[in-house]
Amino acid sequence: xxxxxxxxxxxxxxxxxFRAYDIRGVVGQxxxxxxxxxxxxxxxxxIKERGFSKLSLAWDGRHSSPELASEVSRGVTDxxxxxxxxxxxxxxxxxxxxxxxxxxxxxxxxxxxNPAEFNGLxxxxxxxxxxxxxLMALYHRIARQDLPxxxxxxxxxxxxDDYIERIEGDIQISRDLKVVVDTGNGIAGPLMQRxxxxxxxxxECLYCDVDxxxxxxxxxxxxxxxxxxxxxxxxxQGADLGLALDGDGDRVYLVDNLGKIIWPxxxxxxxxxxxxxxxxxRDVIYDVKSSRxxxxxxxxxxxxxxxxxxxxxxxxxxxxxxxxxxxxxxxxHFYIADRWxxxxxxxxxxxxxxxxxxxxxxxxxxxxxxxPEDVSTAEINIDTDDVRKxxxxxxxxxxxxLTEGARVLPIDGLRIEFSDAWGLVRxxxxxxxxxxxxAGNDDAAIQRLQLRMKQALTRHAPELKVPF
Numbered sequence: 001x002x003x004x005x006x007x008x009x010x011x012x013x014x015x016x017x018f019r020a021y022d023i024r025g026v027v028g029q030x031x032x033x034x035x036x037x038x039x040x041x042x043x044x045x046x047i048k049e050r051g052f053s054k055l056s057l058a059w060d061g062r063h064s065s066p067e068l069a070s071e072v073s074r075g076v077t078d079x080x081x082x083x084x085x086x087x088x089x090x091x092x093x094x095x096x097x098x099x100x101x102x103x104x105x106x107x108x109x110x111x112x113x114n115p116a117e118f119n120g121l122x123x124x125x126x127x128x129x130x131x132x133x134x135l136m137a138l139y140h141r142i143a144r145q146d147l148p149x150x151x152x153x154x155x156x157x158x159x160x161d162d163y164i165e166r167i168e169g170d171i172q173i174s175r176d177l178k179v180v181v182d183t184g185n186g187i188a189g190p191l192m193q194r195x196x197x198x199x200x201x202x203x204e205c206l207y208c209d210v211d212x213x214x215x216x217x218x219x220x221x222x223x224x225x226x227x228x229x230x231x232x233x234x235x236x237q238g239a240d241l242g243l244a245l246d247g248d249g250d251r252v253y254l255v256d257n258l259g260k261i262i263w264p265x266x267x268x269x270x271x272x273x274x275x276x277x278x279x280x281x282r283d284v285i286y287d288v289k290s291s292r293x294x295x296x297x298x299x300x301x302x303x304x305x306x307x308x309x310x311x312x313x314x315x316x317x318x319x320x321x322x323x324x325x326x327x328x329x330x331x332x333h334f335y336i337a338d339r340w341x342x343x344x345x346x347x348x349x350x351x352x353x354x355x356x357x358x359x360x361x362x363x364x365x366x367x368x369x370x371x372p373e374d375v376s377t378a379e380i381n382i383d384t385d386d387v388r389k390x391x392x393x394x395x396x397x398x399x400x401x402l403t404e405g406a407r408v409l410p411i412d413g414l415r416i417e418f419s420d421a422w423g424l425v426r427x428x429x430x431x432x433x434x435x436x437x438x439a440g441n442d443d444a445a446i447q448r449l450q451l452r453m454k455q456a457l458t459r460h461a462p463e464l465k466v467p468f
Contacts, residue, residue, distance in 0.1 A: 015139050016386065017030050018135045018136050020131060020135075021429060023039065024119070025118065025120065026117050027064040033068060037072070038142050039072065042139075042141045042147065043081075045147055052104070055081060056083070057084065057094075058090075059108065062111050073154065079149070080150015083153075089108075090347065091108050091122060091248040091249055092188075092343070096343075098127050107123050107124070108121070113218065113222070113246040115214075116214050164191065167198075167351050177241070180203070180241075180255075182206040182207055182227075182244045183206075183245045184216065184247060190209075190210065192245060192350070199354065204237060221252070221253035227253065235258070240364055241254060241257060252349050254353060254364075256365040264332045267328065269291075271326055271349075271352065277302065279338055287307070287311075288411050288424055289331075290329070291439065303325070306318070307411055311329075311429055315333065330379065336348065375445075375446060376437070376439035380438075381435055381436075382467070384461070393434075401456065405418065418440075420445040423438045434464075
């Protein structure tokens with residue numbers, strides 16, 4: 001029997017931790033054990049209201065994760081919802097569980113690629129991620145105390161073997177490969193090592209032991225500095241390629257045999273070339289940070305190109321809505337619905353890339369040299385605050401000097417395209433920053449566009465430190 005309590009003593013919970021893609025905050029400051037308990041209560045109530053009775057729970061390797069996960073679990077069961085403890089596991093394994101176990105719902109406690117003091121939750125209900133208003137609905141449920149009370153049960157289950165066997169059974173490696181892997185002391189290291197052994201791929205592992213203090217570098221492969229050790233090791237060891245995963249293992253980056261970083265939009269080109277001939281006419285989704293060459297390549301191989309908003313939850317929702325066969329983000333999230341489930345999983349994506357590259361007799365650098373490439377910048381971050389970042393994008397969009405002569409794409413932030421270059425400025429949904437990227441025919445084209453952007457930023461926000 002479930003009975004609702006008239007009133008419970010609920011501490012104030014910061015609405016700011018309910019972000020666009022997930023729940024995230026600084027541990028002990030705005031994300032506490034208490035707040036995790038009540039968020040668990042709200043998740044359990046939401047799951048039951050949607051007609052489900054159980055969810056799976058996993059957590060990453062951060063020092064705070066086991067305790068926060070324990071409080072989430074207590075909240076879920078106090079809501080009358082049963083829970084399956086999967087243990088400390090990569091996010092992709094949790095997503096896999098929502099397709100394979102007897103519940104399509106799950107939560108993973110993870111700070112993803114953020115510094116060690118951060119943590120958070122990614123929530124899946126009916127195999128779809130909660131995002132934006134659906135995440136804020138959890139906050140409002142707590143605020144109005146719409147929190148039925150019950151008594152759920154806990155069970156523990158280890159599905160590592162099933163998960164690794166599912167990937168290994170799908171992948172065919174056609175020739176010997178030597179790979180260097182850097183998992184940044186994140187949670188994916190041990191399983192990534194097991195997977196490569198199963199695939200009979202010779203692998204050297206950097207920082208594959210789990211250490212939530214991240215003593216070597218932040219577990220964020222989108223920052224070029226965090227790939228330096230991998231680049232050096234690939235060249236020094238004469239490896240075919242290097243692979244880097246983020247802190248929770250749902251993103252992957254690639255370094256070729258010459259030590260060059262292959263940005264994820266070009267990794268998506270390689271995947272699309274492989275997938276589309278078997279799936280003609282299907283949609284391919286890519287985010288606003290991605291190469292202008294993707295649309296033509298996708299069309300040339302029989303797919304339908306669609307540019308969309310950045311963010312793993314938003315991308316997965318778009319994948320589902322359009323029945324897309326594959327998608328990718330410049331941050332290194334890939335969504336493969338060909339032979340897989342369409343969720344972002346760095347381990348599976350790495351295995352698919354190895355399969356494709358093993359089918360080529362050319363070196364990895366030669367394979368990627370055949371794909372179109374602009375001169376481009378890495379992602380550029382400019383610090384601001386969580387309120388100003390959104391109003392500033394609106395001001396830039398209305399600035400005719402900035403947008404004159406450009407094709408303007410306001411899908412997510414402001415992307416302006418010219419014949420020889422394009423640039424993007426958008427408000428980060430996870431940090432108090434603007435994020436920018438530029439690409440074009442040559443350095444001169446990029447510099448002209450950066451100057452135009454810098455002048456606009458100076459007009460509207462002279463206090464910002466613009467690093468170009």
